Amino acid sequence: MGEEQIVIVGAGPAGCSAAVQCARLGVRPLLLDSSGKAGGLVANAFLVENYPGLEKPLTGEVFAGRLAEHLARFDVTITAQTVSRVEPDSHGWIVRTDGQHVRARCVILATGTVPRPLSIPKERDLVSTVLFYEVRDLLAKIPSPKKIIVVGGGEASFDYSLSLANAGASISLLVRSDRVRARGRLGEMVMNHPEISVELNTRLVTLKKTDGGVAATVISANCESHRPADALLAAVGRKSTAPLIISSPDPSSLTHAPGLFICGDARSDGLGQVGIAVGDGLATAAMAVKLAIREKVN
Ligand SMILES: Cc1cc2nc3c(=O)[nH]c(=O)nc-3n(C[C@H](O)[C@H](O)[C@H](O)COP(=O)(O)OP(=O)(O)OC[C@H]3O[C@@H](n4cnc5c(N)ncnc54)[C@H](O)[C@@H]3O)c2cc1C
Structure with a gap:
């Protein structure tokens, strides 16, 4: 793997909405997910019925399929990789996967939660x-x-x-x-x-x-x-994956560093709703694209 403007880690609702928004704004991201598939946690849902605009309630699996179709429409593919670490370097960030790494100006961490x-x-x-x-x-x-x-x-x-x-x-x-x-x-x-x-x-x-x-x-x-x-x-609760991936004794200090964004359940830690994750992904992508484009021009 080489250098990217934007790497998105996680293809759940937050990562998919961020990826679509980045592509729509002109920066095609590298989208990594350990499962190699779109959907994330919501693929488990019995029925999703609170997401605005659905013509009828959808099973989590069908909803995940819709996310995959949306990525395909914007020509975004998912690379099946598990990210072990995200570290700062002189030009941005290093995203480490099993035995490989990629440099990125911006990293959007949309890795959701792990079960307690x-x-x-x-x-x-x-x-x-x-x-x-x-x-x-x-x-x-x-x-x-x-x-x-x-x-x-x-x-x-x-x-x-x-x-x-x-x-x-x-x-x-x-x-x-x-x-x-x-x-x-x-x-x-x-x-x-x-x-x-x-x-x-x-x-x-x-x-x-x-x-x-x-x-x-x-x-x-x-x-x-x-x-x-x-x-x-x-099912006794879940907690953010972000501290497991961000390499710092104090991960919250790094999230103020330019170019590293955390969104969706990984950030909201407990709000746990698709609509919130999707909105967060959109807003985060807008900020990441702005930063990536500004740096490219300068
Ligand atoms: C049973 C159940 C039913 C639900 N039903 C609803 C509902 O009806 N309506 C609703 O609004 N919400 C529902 N939710 C909540 C909803 O699923 C979550 O809020 C939403 O999926 C969060 O999206 P996300 O993208 O932030 O994270 P996630 O969906 O958790 O996605 C994270 C993604 O990151 C990937 N990932 C994690 N770590 C790594 C790594 N190190 N490297 C690479 N990839 C990684 C994972 O494979 C995953 O695909 C439900 C949740 C559950 C458990």
């Missing part, structure tokens, strides 16, 4: 076989699940439960506190679903792999019980 762990013993050993953090990873491994335990009381765990029930599974949705955070239509759809049972005040203590899947030990009303299931899906 459950913090149970031997968690890492179970990941991707019987423990998952995204529903599409679970369904890729177990396409016809019969019984799944979902952990978490927010919108993601509710959304995942609907997708899994739709795939034919019966769901135990374990919520640690005495109330759920998902509201409105999503909450109603889950609470009224015959195949989803929401269990409040229920805490996962351990998870073990078994011949048929997993056995979860849970505590509810001071009683311990063991639950068998095909697998467990954890």
Whole structure:
């Protein structure tokens, strides 16, 4: 890889909108994503129905396809690369991938979030076989699940439960506190679903792999019980990827440096909406293009 005016890392809603906007403003970006595909986290969504202008609710997968089509219309391709580091250099930034690097005047980091762990013993050993953090990873491994335990009381765990029930599974949705955070239509759809049972005040203590899947030990009303299931899906929050990629003891100081921009969920850390990520991508691209063009003229 060589030198670029603008490198965008991440092809979720934020990175795709930034890429389209850069191309539209006359600077074709290099767009990198570890998955090699457009969509990011929203590809997991049961139904996207809050994005303005949609003629009807779309599944996350279909929405991701729309983002891919939009990139194609602007002739932007996605290079499948995982970025390990972004570092400052004398003319801008160095974007490091596995064994390679590219220099860029501007870098837009749209890498979203990583899941927070459950913090149970031997968690890492179970990941991707019987423990998952995204529903599409679970369904890729177990396409016809019969019984799944979902952990978490927010919108993601509710959304995942609907997708899994739709795939034919019966769901135990374990919520640690005495109330759920998902509201409105999503909450109603889950609470009224015959195949989803929401269990409040229920805490996962351990998870073990078994011949048929997993056995979860849970505590509810001071009683311990063991639950068998095909697998467990954890949705107990997510955190920004930016500090993992920006090479600095104090990443926030670098984001004030010219030419490095963070946008979407990686920046908003918790707002977690497609519309916000898309708007952020557009605004960020406008700033990056302005800087890249000004530097080129001077
Ligand atoms: C189950 C679920 C349902 C949802 N439903 C809705 C909904 O209905 N409506 C709504 O508004 N929002 C919804 N959201 C939220 C929405 O998905 C996010 O807010 C949005 O995807 C954030 O976009 P983003 O581009 O900032 O980040 P992401 O979508 O997370 O995209 C980040 C991209 O960066 C890539 N990446 C990460 N690290 C690297 C790296 N080191 N190198 C290269 N590439 C990297 C990833 O592969 C990914 O493609 C939902 C979220 C979930 C989990």
